[in-house]
Amino acid sequence: MSNKVIILSFVALTFACLAFAYEPKPLQDFCVADPNTSVKVNGLVCKDPMKVQADDFFFSGLHLMGNTSNPVGSRVTTVFATQLPGLNTLGISMVRIDYAPWGQNPPHTHPRATEILTVLEGTLEVGFVTSNPDNRFITKVLKRGDVFVFPVGLVHFQRNLGNGYAVAIAALSSQNPGAITIANAVFGANPPIPGDILAKAFQVDKSVVDQLQSKF
Known part of the structure; x- marks a missing residue:
C-alpha cells in the first residue's frame, strides 16, 4: 500500500511540474x-x-x-x-x-x-x-x-x-x-489550406469555402 502511495505521489508531482511549465x-x-x-x-x-x-x-x-x-x-x-x-x-x-x-x-x-x-x-x-x-x-x-x-x-x-x-x-x-483568430487562421492561412479539406471539415460545398477564403 505504501509503495502505491509513493508511486501516486510521484505521478502527481510530475504532472504538477508539467502544469507549471x-x-x-x-x-x-x-x-x-x-x-x-x-x-x-x-x-x-x-x-x-x-x-x-x-x-x-x-x-x-x-x-x-x-x-x-x-x-x-x-x-x-x-x-x-x-x-x-x-x-x-x-x-x-x-x-x-x-x-x-x-x-x-x-x-x-x-x-x-x-x-x-x-x-x-x-x-x-x-x-x-x-x-x-x-x-x-x-x-x-x-x-x-x-x-x-x-x-x-x-x-x-x-x-x-x-x-x-x-x-x-x-x-x-x-x-x-x-493570439489565433479562428476565421483568419482557417480561411486566411498562407498558403491557403486546401479548399476540399475545409469543405469536408465544415460539411459545406467547396464554393462556400472559396467565397470565405476570398474575404481573407
Whole structure:
C-alpha cells in the first residue's frame, strides 16, 4: 500500500511540474528585454542590469482609445514584453480592448495564457467553448466593473451589446500569450489550406469555402 502511495505521489508531482511549465519562474530580480541583440532565445535576451532604467518598467498609452474602424469593430492595444521590456520573464501582460457599437473581438484563442477581463465601460457579451468532446458554450453578459476569466487555450470572444463604445482591460498569464483568430487562421492561412479539406471539415460545398477564403 505504501509503495502505491509513493508511486501516486510521484505521478502527481510530475504532472504538477508539467502544469507549471508554461513559463519558468525568473532566476533573478528582473530580465529587461534587450531589443538590440541578435541572439534568439525562448523569450528575449536580458539587458545589462547596470543599464536598466525606470523607463524599462514603464508604459504609457492605455488611456488612449483604439481605432475601431475595421470590419470587426474592435482594436486591441497590447502591453507585452515587446512594448514593456521589464515584463520579460515575469509571465504576465495586459491589453486594452476598444469596441465600436456592436463591434466584437472575434472568436480566438491564446495558446499560452489564461485571460482575466474587466469591463471599464459599456456592456459586453462574452463567452468561451470547452474542449472536445463536450464543446459546451459558456456565456455571460458583463457590465461596468464585471470580471470574467477565459481559461488558457479555449476559443473565446467578446461583443459590444450597446449603441455606444465599450472598453475593457485584460490581464494575461504570459509575457507573449499569442493570439489565433479562428476565421483568419482557417480561411486566411498562407498558403491557403486546401479548399476540399475545409469543405469536408465544415460539411459545406467547396464554393462556400472559396467565397470565405476570398474575404481573407
